[in-house]
Amino acid sequence: MSTALREFLEAQVSPRADGWDREQRLPREAVQRLLELGLLGGVVTPAGGEVDARTWGDALEWVGAASFSLLSVFTVHAMCAHAVDRWAAPEVKREWLPQLASGRQLGAFALTEPAIGSDAKNVATRIEPEGDCWRVNGVKRWISAAGLADVFVVIGRTAVGPTAVLVPRDAPGLEVRPIDGMLGLRAAQLGQLVLKDVRVPKAHLLGAERTGFSHVTGSALDVGRFCIACGCTGLIRACVRASVAYARDRVQFEVPLREHQLIQEMIAEMVTGYKASRALWRHAAERRTQGDPGSIVETTTAKYFASRAASRAASDAVQIHGANGCGPDFPVQRYFRDARIGEIIEGSNQIQQLLIARDAQREFGVPRGKRTS
Numbered sequence: 001m002s003t004a005l006r007e008f009l010e011a012q013v014s015p016r017a018d019g020w021d022r023e024q025r026l027p028r029e030a031v032q033r034l035l036e037l038g039l040l041g042g043v044v045t046p047a048g049g050e051v052d053a054r055t056w057g058d059a060l061e062w063v064g065a066a067s068f069s070l071l072s073v074f075t076v077h078a079m080c081a082h083a084v085d086r087w088a089a090p091e092v093k094r095e096w097l098p099q100l101a102s103g104r105q106l107g108a109f110a111l112t113e114p115a116i117g118s119d120a121k122n123v124a125t126r127i128e129p130e131g132d133c134w135r136v137n138g139v140k141r142w143i144s145a146a147g148l149a150d151v152f153v154v155i156g157r158t159a160v161g162p163t164a165v166l167v168p169r170d171a172p173g174l175e176v177r178p179i180d181g182m183l184g185l186r187a188a189q190l191g192q193l194v195l196k197d198v199r200v201p202k203a204h205l206l207g208a209e210r211t212g213f214s215h216v217t218g219s220a221l222d223v224g225r226f227c228i229a230c231g232c233t234g235l236i237r238a239c240v241r242a243s244v245a246y247a248r249d250r251v252q253f254e255v256p257l258r259e260h261q262l263i264q265e266m267i268a269e270m271v272t273g274y275k276a277s278r279a280l281w282r283h284a285a286e287r288r289t290q291g292d293p294g295s296i297v298e299t300t301t302a303k304y305f306a307s308r309a310a311s312r313a314a315s316d317a318v319q320i321h322g323a324n325g326c327g328p329d330f331p332v333q334r335y336f337r338d339a340r341i342g343e344i345i346e347g348s349n350q351i352q353q354l355l356i357a358r359d360a361q362r363e364f365g366v367p368r369g370k371r372t373s
Contacts, residue, residue: 005037005059009066017067020187021334024180028148031073032103034063040101043078043223044085053285057230061278064231065238068338069187071231072345073106073145078227079220080107083153084166087206087216092166096151108149109220110140110167110193118351121213125156125195127163133199134165139192144345146176146191153206154195155217161210164217165200173198184334184341222296224346225303226284232306232342233277235335239310239317240270242332246321257320266316273309280305297359304352307342314339 013030020026034040042056051059064071081100084093084107099105116123125138138156146152154167167174175194182190207216244267247258257263280302287295314336318325325332343349 002037002059005034005039006062008033008037009062013063013066013070017069017187018328018331018334020067020069022186022328024182024186024189026067026069026073026148026187026189028106030067030070031077031106031148034070034074035077035101035103039063039074040078040081043082044097044101053226053288054282057226057281057285060227060230061234061237061281064234066234067187068231068235068335068342069185071227071234072185072188072341073148075224075227075231075346076108076144077106077149079109079224080149080151080153082223083109083164083206083216083220086219087164087211088166089203089205092203096166100151105150106145106148107151107153108143108145109224110143110146110152110154111217112140112142114139114141114192118348120155120217121162123155123157123162125154127154127156127158127165129158129202130199132202134202134204136165136167136195136198136200138195140195141192142179143191143193144185144188146193147178147189152193153216153220154193155212157212158209162212162214162217163209164206164212166204166206167195167198167200171198171200182341184337184339185345186337221346222299225352226281226288226299228342228346229277229281229284229299229302229306232303232310232339233274233281235310235339235342236270236274236277236306236313239313239332239335240267240274242330242335243267243270243317243320246324246330263320266320270313270316273313277302277306277309297355300347300352300355303346304349304356307339307349310335310339310342 039059041051084096100107111120113123128135150169152167153164155164173196177192179190179192247263248256250257284295284298284302287298317332318336321330321332324330
């Protein structure tokens with residue numbers, strides 16, 4: 001990770017993250033600065049040269065430690081940029097990819113709907129051909145960065161199956177409604193998209209009809225899960241740092257809090273969770289760098305473990321801080337709320353469990369009639 005990125009996060013993001021959380025707003029410039037520092041290079045080449053997955057993961061971990069809302073906004077932007085880079089027609093790629101890579105335009109990924117979450121391949125949004133355009137009707141909800149994005153990857157259905165199209169924010173018929181008061185990711189400016197007879201050029205199709213879920217969404221979610229796995233690992237590290245500092249300075253029963261064995265136990269569990277999470281996403285990064293298709297399940301495993309470990313670490317961090325951990329003066333209350341969201345976004349942990357268990361049948365399965373030793 002570059003020194004410039006670390007300095008930016010420590011000087012400009014960490015001290016302001018609680019304020020952004022209270023205001024429920026994130027400066028667009030913060031996301032653009034990440035892109036200027038080359039963070040998108042882990043996803044698309046025009047961002048300044050491809051970055052290896054481990055270097056990219058280290059940077060994402062630091063972003064997650066500084067502001068999970070900022071990590072979430074970057075995550076959906078990266079998912080959008082990846083979808084354009086991999087699946088857009090050449091003319092669309094030439095138009096949008098430089099804008100997304102530079103941060104002049106920000107993207108988001110519109111998959112979830114009011115009645116459809118994990119069952120994403122059965123979205124209700126309709127995408128219908130109309131002359132030289134696609135006509136889009138539907139509602140998308142819980143869309144991270146909706147309040148910031150200039151363009152959305154929208155997943156809907158044509159007559160032949162799930163399909164993805166690129167929809168600019170200024171397309172007539174698209175309305176973006178903010179969603180405030182979220183438990184976590186309060187600065188990520190989530191929103192609802194209402195699409196009423198929105199028309200986009202036929203060239204804005206990503207991939208082909210029927211591949212909106214299997215190809216476009218699948219590959220984008222893999223990017224998103226890697227971002228969240230690394231970001232949750234950073235969130236654990238933030239919990240450890242905050243808890244160690246508080247336990248050092250806080251005195252209870254005439255000794256520093258850190259001398260109490262039950263406090264030591266909680267910190268030990270946090271540190272173990274951090275190191276295990278880091279090992280898992282780094283293993284996934286190695287497989288990604290090798291171009292190994294098995295990296296997908298390794299990323300899923302890393303996201304599942306790290307998000308659970310982050311929730312436990314944040315809960316313990318609040319416990320160590322006591323009443324102070326529930327108030328606005330310490331960031332652990334934000335960590336607690338954000339960590340809970342980490343177990344839901346980019347596929348809930350229950351979905352990750354299904355994927356991991358299914359892969360176990362392949363990796364560890366025993367042929368019928370044979371016994372394990």
